[in-house]
Amino acid sequence: MIQHKNILLAFYGDDFTGSTDALEFISNAGATAMLFIKPPTAAQLAQYPSLNVIGIAGATRSLATPEMKDELLPALVQLKATGAKHVHYKVCSTFDSSPATGSIGKAMDIAQQLFPDKPIPVLGGMPALGRYCVFGNLFARMGIGSNGTIYRLDRHPSMMNHPVTPADESDLILHLQKQTSNRGCLIDIIQQTNPVKEWMPATAAECDFVLLDALRDDDLERTGEWLEQQAQQRSTLFSIGSSGIEMALGKYWNATGKLRRVQQWADPGIADPLLVVSGSCSPITTGQIEYATRSGFQLVELNASAAIDSTIDLKKVIHQVNDLLKDRKHVLVHTGTRKAKNLPSKILGSTLGLIAKAAAEAGATKRIIIAGGDTSSYAARAMEIDAVSMIAPLVSGAPLCRAYSANKAIDGLEVNFKGGQVGADDYFALCVRGKK
Structure with missing residues (x-):
């Protein structure tokens, strides 16, 4: 450099x-x-x-x-x-x-x-x-x-x-x-x-x-x-x-006067549909998943232990997720009740990233949310994201971003990375709307 x-x-x-x-x-x-x-x-x-x-x-x-x-x-x-x-x-x-x-x-x-x-x-x-x-x-x-x-x-x-x-x-x-x-x-x-x-x-x-x-x-x-x-x-x-x-x-x-503050960001519009992949163990994210379920999101439970042991049928999960997205259903992939402490973040995050990448490559969604601070870095790498810039604010600390990538299916994708402590119960519903 x-x-x-x-x-x-x-x-x-x-x-x-x-x-x-x-x-x-x-x-x-x-x-x-x-x-x-x-x-x-x-x-x-x-x-x-x-x-x-x-x-x-x-x-x-x-x-x-x-x-x-x-x-x-x-x-x-x-x-x-x-x-x-x-x-x-x-x-x-x-x-x-x-x-x-x-x-x-x-x-x-x-x-x-x-x-x-x-x-x-x-x-x-x-x-x-x-x-x-x-x-x-x-x-x-x-x-x-x-x-x-x-x-x-x-x-x-x-x-x-x-x-x-x-x-x-x-x-x-x-x-x-x-x-x-x-x-x-x-x-x-x-x-x-x-x-x-x-x-x-x-x-x-x-x-x-x-x-x-x-x-x-x-x-x-x-x-x-x-x-x-x-x-x-x-x-x-x-x-x-x-x-x-x-x-x-x-x-x-x-x-x-060195910088001039942004007064208003453009409205990114509604996601149709939205994909969420979550590796977060936070009780706050759990509450958000429960709210999303009541709001009509389709849940796909990922067996985290199987992902770690490489026994998960990833193709089957990807097929299920993409079918739901193509039917214009908002989908939330999560680790459910099988979550356990100290699961390797790299393997779990990479698995979630591969699911997200496959959805984008299938043209099934243009907006993806990745929930989980420890897993997000690995999910982004698995998605082949090279860089991001901010599109619009959602909740303080978790903006909506534009992805840059050599992979044409990923380049231009709207992405949001949410830590476990971020947001109220309606967070994922808010991400569908794309603005506060």
């Missing part, structure tokens, strides 16, 4: 759904942004000279810690080579990770090989998604884009029972220090009432990373100003956090 003079921000997302979340907030701010499945080549970037934000939809969230370096380090090298002043490691807004899987601390260790300046900013909240960091502790609403109850993270009914990385600590500095030897300090909401130039704590010289609270959307413009100040003092500012980084920078760049 070569330097691209227009790039303001380059980010790596630790899964696909989280990456489209970041894509949405920076696109809403007016950036010309594209999210790639793999680090884009110089030839790919040359096709899109107007880009000022690029992202890579990665898979580190589902990787064992020893596997992360081979995936992440080359991607960060490529992102740094763009010449962007900001390079962001985008994590889930609930900081899903553990010392063994998807370790954010390990990602920090890897990044320090390229970005040695300290302290590394870590933004610990995203109010627009119902994620609030107060005095270093993270709180989360039940269901992004809903009116659910707000819980401290380690008491959140869904997150404390996450099948891979259950939340057992709401203090994000303690959470991260279980995963790295790096030391953290805090810029809390009280400090953030001071002038931005006074935010850095006196203990910062002793810290490797600094956590920033985030409570209100309106506060994030000042966070963006602080991040921009830090970037001006370094060759490249590396940061960690949710899409709050994109929202903060976007707000500040809007205020300074």
Whole structure:
């Protein structure tokens, strides 16, 4: 990759759904942004000279810690080579990770090989998604884009029972220090009432990373100003956090005139029909599946264990799905009651992706929803998607996107990647309409 003079921000997302979340907030701010499945080549970037934000939809969230370096380090090298002043490691807004899987601390260790300046900013909240960091502790609403109850993270009914990385600590500095030897300090909401130039704590010289609270959307413009100040003092500012980084920078760049916010997106219209493939184990997604059933969706249950053991008759499932779609039925493929903890995300996600790809190649649908943060990255790769850009907002954190692919059946496809915590019960019905 070569330097691209227009790039303001380059980010790596630790899964696909989280990456489209970041894509949405920076696109809403007016950036010309594209999210790639793999680090884009110089030839790919040359096709899109107007880009000022690029992202890579990665898979580190589902990787064992020893596997992360081979995936992440080359991607960060490529992102740094763009010449962007900001390079962001985008994590889930609930900081899903553990010392063994998807370790954010390990990602920090890897990044320090390229970005040695300290302290590394870590933004610990995203109010627009119902994620609030107060005095270093993270709180989360039940269901992004809903009116659910707000819980401290380690008491959140869904997150404390996450099948891979259950939340057992709401203090994000303690959470991260279980995963790295790096030391953290805090810029809390009280400090953030001071002038931005006074935010850095006196203990910062002793810290490797600094956590920033985030409570209100309106506060994030000042966070963006602080991040921009830090970037001006370094060759490249590396940061960690949710899409709050994109929202903060976007707000500040809007205020300074660097970007002009999008006022209205075009109506994408109704899906006729819609295909949903779901590998999510979240109780929120379960509620959405139940609502979709009552709304007339045709359910196709995928035996996840059989998929893992390679004993599933995939051709039979594909034939059943495509027949229903050709009859203009909305179809939802899910893992049903056979879901189990710690099923390999790669195999399950790839299986769902092959089902989705076959539907598109058969011309049975033009809009596909992939539900499940841990499986989405692999589903996108199985569908032969090279990149996506935003078409329209649906629910905060999960925009409707256009797919780019060398496969003509996939190129131009409307796709939506939904994390397990995203949306109210009527989410899939909303995706049929294609707008809020």
